[in-house]
Each structure stands twice: as structure tokens, then as C-alpha cells.
Amino acid sequence: MLKLEARPEPSRLAGWMSPLLAAAATLIVGFILFTVMGKDPWLAFYAFFVKPVTTLYGVGELLLKATPLMLIAVGLAAGYRANVWNIGAEGQLTMGAIFGGGIALLFQESTSPLVLPMMLVAGVIGGMLWGAIPAYLRTRFNANEILTSLMLVYVATLTLSLLVHGAWRDPEGFNFPQSKMFAEAALLPTLLPETRLNVALLLALAVVAAAWVFMRKSLAGFQMRVSGLAPAAANYAGISARRTVWLGMLIGGACAGLAGVSEVAGPIGQLLPSVSPGYGFAAIIVAFVGRLHPLGIVLASLLMSLLYLGGESAQINLALPSAVTGLFQGTLLFFLLAADVFIHYRLRIARPAKRAVPV
Amino acid sequence: MNSAGSPDTVAKSMPRLKLAGITKVYPSVVANQSIDLRVLPGEIHAVLGENGAGKSTLMKIIYGVVKPDAGTIHWEGKEVTIANPARARRLGIGMVFQHFSLFETLTVGENIALALETGRAGADLPTRIRDVSAKYGLPLDPHRHIHTMSVGERQRVEIVRCLLQDPRLLIMDEPTSVLTPQAVDKLFETLRRLAAEGCSILYISHKLDEIRALCHKATVLRSGQVTGECDPRRESTSSLARMMIGSDLPHPRHREAHAGDAALVVSGLSLPADDPFGTSLARINLRVRAGEIVGIAGVSGNGQNELMAALSGERMLADATTVTILGTAAGKLDAAQRRALGLAFVPEERLGRGAVPEMSLADNALLTAHREGLVTHGFIRAEATRAYAEDTINAFGVKAGGADAAAQSLSGGNLQKFIVGREIRQKPRVMIAAQPTWGVDVGAAAQIRQALLDLRDAGVAILVVSEELDELFEICDGLAVIAQGRLSEVKPVRETNAEEIGLLMSGSFN
Numbered sequence: 001m002l003k004l005e006a007r008p009e010p011s012r013l014a015g016w017m018s019p020l021l022a023a024a025a026t027l028i029v030g031f032i033l034f035t036v037m038g039k040d041p042w043l044a045f046y047a048f049f050v051k052p053v054t055t056l057y058g059v060g061e062l063l064l065k066a067t068p069l070m071l072i073a074v075g076l077a078a079g080y081r082a083n084v085w086n087i088g089a090e091g092q093l094t095m096g097a098i099f100g101g102g103i104a105l106l107f108q109e110s111t112s113p114l115v116l117p118m119m120l121v122a123g124v125i126g127g128m129l130w131g132a133i134p135a136y137l138r139t140r141f142n143a144n145e146i147l148t149s150l151m152l153v154y155v156a157t158l159t160l161s162l163l164v165h166g167a168w169r170d171p172e173g174f175n176f177p178q179s180k181m182f183a184e185a186a187l188l189p190t191l192l193p194e195t196r197l198n199v200a201l202l203l204a205l206a207v208v209a210a211a212w213v214f215m216r217k218s219l220a221g222f223q224m225r226v227s228g229l230a231p232a233a234a235n236y237a238g239i240s241a242r243r244t245v246w247l248g249m250l251i252g253g254a255c256a257g258l259a260g261v262s263e264v265a266g267p268i269g270q271l272l273p274s275v276s277p278g279y280g281f282a283a284i285i286v287a288f289v290g291r292l293h294p295l296g297i298v299l300a301s302l303l304m305s306l307l308y309l310g311g312e313s314a315q316i317n318l319a320l321p322s323a324v325t326g327l328f329q330g331t332l333l334f335f336l337l338a339a340d341v342f343i344h345y346r347l348r349i350a351r352p353a354k355r356a357v358p359v
Numbered sequence: 360m361n362s363a364g365s366p367d368t369v370a371k372s373m374p375r376l377k378l379a380g381i382t383k384v385y386p387s388v389v390a391n392q393s394i395d396l397r398v399l400p401g402e403i404h405a406v407l408g409e410n411g412a413g414k415s416t417l418m419k420i421i422y423g424v425v426k427p428d429a430g431t432i433h434w435e436g437k438e439v440t441i442a443n444p445a446r447a448r449r450l451g452i453g454m455v456f457q458h459f460s461l462f463e464t465l466t467v468g469e470n471i472a473l474a475l476e477t478g479r480a481g482a483d484l485p486t487r488i489r490d491v492s493a494k495y496g497l498p499l500d501p502h503r504h505i506h507t508m509s510v511g512e513r514q515r516v517e518i519v520r521c522l523l524q525d526p527r528l529l530i531m532d533e534p535t536s537v538l539t540p541q542a543v544d545k546l547f548e549t550l551r552r553l554a555a556e557g558c559s560i561l562y563i564s565h566k567l568d569e570i571r572a573l574c575h576k577a578t579v580l581r582s583g584q585v586t587g588e589c590d591p592r593r594e595s596t597s598s599l600a601r602m603m604i605g606s607d608l609p610h611p612r613h614r615e616a617h618a619g620d621a622a623l624v625v626s627g628l629s630l631p632a633d634d635p636f637g638t639s640l641a642r643i644n645l646r647v648r649a650g651e652i653v654g655i656a657g658v659s660g661n662g663q664n665e666l667m668a669a670l671s672g673e674r675m676l677a678d679a680t681t682v683t684i685l686g687t688a689a690g691k692l693d694a695a696q697r698r699a700l701g702l703a704f705v706p707e708e709r710l711g712r713g714a715v716p717e718m719s720l721a722d723n724a725l726l727t728a729h730r731e732g733l734v735t736h737g738f739i740r741a742e743a744t745r746a747y748a749e750d751t752i753n754a755f756g757v758k759a760g761g762a763d764a765a766a767q768s769l770s771g772g773n774l775q776k777f778i779v780g781r782e783i784r785q786k787p788r789v790m791i792a793a794q795p796t797w798g799v800d801v802g803a804a805a806q807i808r809q810a811l812l813d814l815r816d817a818g819v820a821i822l823v824v825s826e827e828l829d830e831l832f833e834i835c836d837g838l839a840v841i842a843q844g845r846l847s848e849v850k851p852v853r854e855t856n857a858e859e860i861g862l863l864m865s866g867s868f869n
Binding site: 217218219220222225226229230232233235236237238239240 | 671672673693694695696697698704706708711712713714715716717718722725726727729734737738739741
């Protein structure tokens with residue numbers, strides 16, 4: 001009989017081993033899955049994990065997609081550490097895109113180098129505003145931020161849809177629901193020639209570093225961690241629960257807003273009815289797979305990005321249905337999170353108890 | 360089993376319970392090391408030891424909660440394996456835990472029926488409860504709801520629940536920590552009666568006077584090993600203490616108080632309970648002057664938690680003037696703002712409130728002491744923080760693996776010393792301490808009391824809430840009693856006695 005037993009203290013070894021364990025388990029399941037599908041599993045693994053990064057363009061795409069993921073996840077993690085459950089990053093991202101994109105459309109004719117910084121700031125503000133609504137509802141009316149932030153996602157995406165179908169629609173766009181293309185001054189410069197990778201990656205890495213400094217080195221970050229670990233101790237020390245909620249929501253909103261404006265000022269270059277393939281939701285997984293740690297989040301965002309690309313590559317090269325690639329991605333993420341159980345618990349083989357002597 | 364209660368007459372009979380070479384090793388500590396223990400029928404046997412000496416582990420082994428790594432258990436002469444508590448109950452072993460396990464919203468009868476083996480809770484259960492409770496002087500109404508009962512009454516439910524299973528060995532874990540002096544006397548009568556009928560009792564405690572008054576025999580544990588066996592009736596409190604802690608019991612030096620101006624004033628504080636089973640506070644008035652210690656006695660659950668939260672700022676008040684700290688109306692201030700006025704607070708719960716379990720001692724120092732120059736421009740000064748933690752560890756003799764040790768890795772007593780030290784080193788002008796020595800071993804408790812007295816002599820106003828009357832009489836200059844959310848007047852400690860305070864604890868004042 002197998003038994004899970006709490007460890008006296010979290011195991012560091014298990015902390016390092018758990019991703020490897022998860023990888024092994026995923027490969028085994030993938031092996032069975034692809035074999036059953038009638039595909040060579042080695043080819044499938046190759047298509048998933050190697051093929052996407054065999055070209056410079058592929059590497060660029062990998063980093064391009066990882067950028068918004070790490071940016072959003074690192075912002076969400078600050079809140080999650082403090083038990084502030086912002087699920088609405090997708091909406092905050094969309095608001096960031098609307099605010100930043102609005103500036104770009106407003107200064108359509110300008111070539112000023114100030115347009116781009118203004119867009120970025122506007123994007124951050126848009127995300128923060130969208131994060132502030134659940135924060136206000138939570139601190140004023142004790143409304144659950146999980147629900148309010150999630151519902152605001154739909155409000156945000158419909159607002160964007162309204163704008164690109166109406167006021168901001170490109171009059172010369174053959175009636176497609178999209179805005180004008182942004183001017184050159186409103187686009188983020190690319191980092192690597194021949195790829196779509198842009199300077200948003202550097203911004204994201206700077207934000208990750210700043211988040212690490214904030215959470216580890218500042219009193220406010222420390223107090224947020226206390227709020228998450230021991231709410232009663234936070235209350236005892238006089239750490240304001242309101243401030244924690246506000247900080248958590250605003251940081252998450254700011255990062256998601258920045259990611260949103262970076263998407264429209266980067267690979268997209270205009271406003272469309274949808275500006276994200278679900279980065280805001282995927283970043284929740286990234287945050288937890290990265291164990292809410294900045295460095296872990298960078299790695300997790302690269303993995304998630306690779307899974308996106310690998311899924312496409314497997315669909316193209318092996319004619320696998322998208323449901324199967326989705327299943328495979330889900331399996332990996334599931335094992336990654338499940339294997340973390342062994343950090344706090346260990347498996348023991350329990351021998352059946354010796355029969356007691358009857359009295 | 361009709362032999363008389365005196366162990367002398369049963370000395371030659373077979374032991375009811377015999378442990379030989381019981382060893383239990385946890386990953387980081389040896390909890391029990393080859394422990395031998397013999398309990399005779401009808402014997403009240405004390406297991407005495409400081410916190411962390413291994414008493415609880417040993418009792419859990421006997422009750423089948425924990426499995427020993429080595430050693431044998433003989434029950435009435437036969438070797439047995441006690442795999443789980445149900446097995447222990449079938450053998451005839453009952454246990455009354457320190458923390459009760461009762462459903463508040465159910466009645467006494469329902470709670471007892473839930474714990475009985477299937478088929479034993481028939482329609483006659485209420486009658487049986489009445490019979491047993493009347494027989495042992497533990498009056499209980501089977502139809503009363505638990506949430507209407509005092510802690511002492513709840514303990515009765517636990518005891519009656521055990522007695523209904525006709526135990527031949529009853530384990531009592533620190534049973535008096537929640538009782539008034541009068542209730543303690545009643546409990547002792549019941550236990551003596553049970554013993555006289557042949558039931559063996561294992562009595563876990565660190566209160567030496569009680570053990571001397573009640574028990575026939577004592578086994579003393581220190582660091583997981585048996586360090587002595589004796590007849591506590593023939594020992595003095597200090598000889599027992601020596602066996603338990605390996606040295607003499609330190610006594611605090613208590614000098615005359617030189618009280619100054621009122622530093623903490625509570626006037627007309629009324630506060631509705633914030634949960635259905637909490638206690639509402641009603642018109643509480645209290646003054647603590649600089650340089651004196653005022654104690655609040657009372658059975659737990661009478662409003663102490665609510666009062667502490669209202670004073671510390673963990674719960675903010677509607678009217679600013681109900682709490683005044685050093686002349687500033689503080690009712691509407693939060694805990695951090697009250698600390699800035701010069702308040703320090705040692706809460707009852709150490710893990711999760713006074714300290715963050717997963718965080719290091721350095722981080723836990725930062726929790727409340729960040730005003731002590733540990734932060735500049737919003738950034739933590741890591742070296743200063745570590746130094747503050749190290750200094751606290753050294754100054755208060757905290758046994759810990761250094762400033763990086765997680766709070767949860769410390770024993771309860773050591774963590775309490777750290778928290779008390781952390782608060783005292785912030786040089787407060789008003790200090791509030793709730794159950795400062797609860798669950799703390801004798802040596803550490805004496806050290807904490809001395810620290811509070813030294814603080815008083817330095818002119819700090821101190822408020823101590825405790826369930827231990829001995830402690831309050833030892834360190835306080837004035838005493839008040841809290842009962843059902845109301846607070847009695849403060850009496851000078853020299854003009855009152857345990858008897859009077861005990862009566863007040865049952866709520867007989869206006």
C-alpha cells in the first residue's frame with residue numbers, strides 16, 4: 001500500500017527533481033498517446049520540442065510569445081503570494097491594448113519619439129484601472145476578486161470589439177473590424193533582424209528583475225508575502241489588508257496592461273477584435289508552474305511558449321489534431337504541478353499493520 | 360477490580376499497563392527513548408515533564424495515535440499492538456485531550472453518540488449520560504447544546520464520553536489548564552472516586568502542586584527519557600522541579616511597584632462578537648499605569664481574545680476614545696499605528712499570528728520590529744535584520760539554529776521567548792501579553808516572567824492575560840477578572856486571594 005506522508009520540512013532535492021519527474025511522466029504518457037494515434041512518438045517529441053527552435057526565426061517566435069507570458073505571470077505572482085487572486089489578467093491586457101492603441105491612433109501622424117513611451121504608460125494605466133475595479137469592489141464591498149476580475153475580462157474584450165467595429169474602425173479597411181495600422185513611431189523596434197522579436201522582451205526581463213527586488217528586498221513586498229502566508233500574523237503586525245489587495249491587483253494589472261500594449265505595438269501593429277490568444281489565462285499556469293518565483297516564471301514562460309509553437313508544429317508536420325496537442329500540453333502542465341506534491345510530502349510504502357493480539 | 364484506591368494494597372497485583380523500552384524517533388528529534396512505565400489498577404499516575412519532554416508522544420502511543428519504533432506494550436499482562444484509537448477504546452483506554460473535539464452546534468447527547476461505537480448509542484443514552492454524570496459528580500444535561508457551555512462543562516462532556524465506555528485506564532492531558540480553582544477541586548474529587556473504583560489514571564501535567572495533591576506515583580520525563588520515578592506525596596515542589604528541569608526552579612524577583620500615570624485606558628468598551636460563538640464585550644473599563652502590571656484572570660473563551668484584538672488594533676473600533684494609549688485616542692488606529700504610539704503585543708497564538716511559521720527568525724523579527732532601523736527608503740536592511748534577530752536570540756536564550764531557522768522549527772517555548780524578546784527590545788511604553796507562558800516549559804516561563812517584571816521596573820505599563828492564577832499572583836500588582844465579556848474592577852493583588860478570584864471567574868460580579 002502506498003501512503004503520502006508529510007515531510008517534516010520541504011525537501012530541496014524534491015524541489016529540483018520535481019520538474020524532471022514531471023518531464024519523465026509526460027514523455028511516458030506522450031509515448032503511449034502518440035503510439036495509439038499511430039504516430040512515431042520520437043517524431044512527435046521532435047516536432048514538439050526541437051523543431052520549433054531549429055531556426056533563428058523560431059527562436060525569435062519562442063521569445064516573442066514568452067514575453068507577455070512572463071510579464072503577466074510575474075505581476076500575477078506578486079498578488080498570488082499575498083492571496084490576491086487576480087484571474088482577470090486577460091481583461092487587463094485588453095485594456096492595456098485599448099489605452100496604448102488609443103494613443104497610437106490619436107498620434108497617427110506623429111513621428112515624435114515620445115509616442116511610444118506615452119503608449120506604454122497609457123497601457124500600464126489601462127491595465128491598472130481595470131485591476132483597480134476588483135480591488136475597489138473587494139476592499140469596499142468584500143466582493144470576491146476572482147469573480148469580479150474574471151467577469152471584467154468579458155467587459156474588456158467586448159469593449160475592444162465595440163471600438164474596432166465602430167469608432168476606431170479603419171475607414172479604408174474594407175469594412176474589416178480592425179483599426180488603422182499604427183505608424184512607425186508607434187511600433188516597438190525589433191531586437192533580432194529577420195524575426196518579429198522586439199524590445200518588449202527587455203522590458204519584460206527588467207520587470208521580472210524589479211519584481212524580484214520588490215518581493216525580496218522591499219518592506220512592502222515582505223508584507224505582501226506575510227499576508228499570503230499568515231493572514232493573522234499580517235493583521236497582528238498591522239499590515240493593511242486593503243493595501244495588500246490594492247497592491248496585488250495594481251501590480252498584476254500594470255504588468256498585464258504593459259503586455260497588452262506591447263502586443264499591439266509589436267507583432268500585431270494595430271487593434272483587432274482579439275489581441276491575445278489567451279496569454280492572460282495561460283500566465284496563471286505559468287505563474288504556478290514557475291512556483292511564483294521570478295526566475296521560475298521566466299523558465300515556465302519559455303516552456304509554455306515552446307508548447308504553443310510545438311503544438312502548431314506537430315499539427316503541421318504530423319497532421320495531429322489540435323485536440324491531441326492540447327491534451328499533450330495539458331498533461332505536461334498537470335504533471336509539473338502534481339509533482340510539486342513531493343516537495344512537501346513523501347511516498348511511503350506502508351506495510352499492513354501487524355495484527356493485534358486479541359485480549 | 361474492587362481493590363481500594365491506595366496503591367499500597369494493589370502494589371502486588373499485575374500492572375494494568377506496562378510499557379517496556381518504548382522508543383519513537385522523528386526525523387529531527389528522539390521523542391521517546393526506551394521508556395518504561397508501569398501503571399497499577401486504581402493508581403493515579405502522573406507523567407511529569409516540561410514541554411517537549413515527550414509526554415504527548417508517549418500518550419499518543421498508548422492511545423494508538425502514534426506507532427512506536429521499538430518496545431512493547433503489555434495490557435493486563437498480555438502483549439498488545441495498539442494500531443489505532445478505536446483499538447485502544449476496545450481495550451478499555453480512554454483519553455481526554457487538552458483541546459476538546461466537540462461539535463458546537465450539537466447537543467451533549469449527540470456529541471457523545473457520535474463517539475460511541477456503532478450500536479452502543481441506544482435510546483437509553485440520555486439516561487445513561489445522566490446516571491454516569493450524577494455518579495461521578497459531573498452534572499450534565501444531555502439535551503444542552505455545546506456552544507452554550509463553559510469550558511469546564513465541555514471538559515465534563517469529554518470525561519463523561521470516556522466514562523460511558525467503561526475505561527480501565529483514563530488518560531488526562533493537562534486537564535486543569537482551562538479550569539477555575541473551584542472546578543479543579545471538583546475534578547480531583549471525580550478522579551479520586553474513579554481511582555477508588557479501580558480505574559487507572561494517567562495524569563499529564565507540568566503543575567507540580569496539583570500532582571502532589573492528586574497523584575500516587577509520578578514518572579518524570581526529560582528530553583524523551585525517564586529521569587525519575589517517585590511518590591509525589593513525599594516530594595517537595597522544588598525536588599520535583601529538579602527532577603523535571605534538572606536544576607532549581609528560578610524565582611522571579613518582585614520589587615515594589617512605582618506606578619506612574621495611566622498609560623493604557625479603556626473606557627466603556629462594548630463590542631459585539633464577530634463570530635456566532637465568540638463573546639461580546641460589555642462596557643469594559645480598565646486603567647494600566649506606567650510601571651505596573653495588571654493581570655486579567657478568567658477561564659478562556661470569556662472575551663479575552665476579543666479584548667486583546669480590540670486593544671492591539673487587530674480589530675478597529677467605531678469610537679476612537681474607548682481605547683487611549685499614552686494620552687492618544689487610539690480606538691480607530693490599526694495595529695501598526697498603535698505600535699507607533701509605543702504599544703507592543705505578545706499574542707496567544709505564536710505560530711500564524713505572532714510569527715509566520717514558514718519564515719526565518721530574521722523575517723519574523725522584521726514583522727513587527729521594522730521600525731527599529733531595519734528598513735531604509737522602503738528597502739530591507741538584511742544585515743541589520745539578521746543582527747536584530749541574532750541579538751534577540753542571544754539576549755533571551757532562544758534555542759534556535761540561528762537567524763535563518765524557520766519559526767516553525769522552534770519549540771513552542773523557544774518561539775515564545777523569541778516573540779517576547781522581539782517585542783521587549785522595541786522598547787515599548789505599553790506592553791500587552793496574552794498567555795505569555797502558555798505551553799512554555801518551567802525554565803522559559805520563569806525567564807519570561809522575569810523579563811516582564813524588569814520591563815515594569817523600567818516604567819512600562821503592562822497588561823497580562825493569563826489562565827494561570829499562580830502566574831498572575833506572582834507577577835501582577837493588580838488583578839481583574841473577565842467573565843462573559845465583562846471585566847471586574849482591578850483589585851490590588853495583596854488585597855485578594857485565589858478563592859475570591861476563582862469566584863469572580865464564574866461571573867459573580869456586577
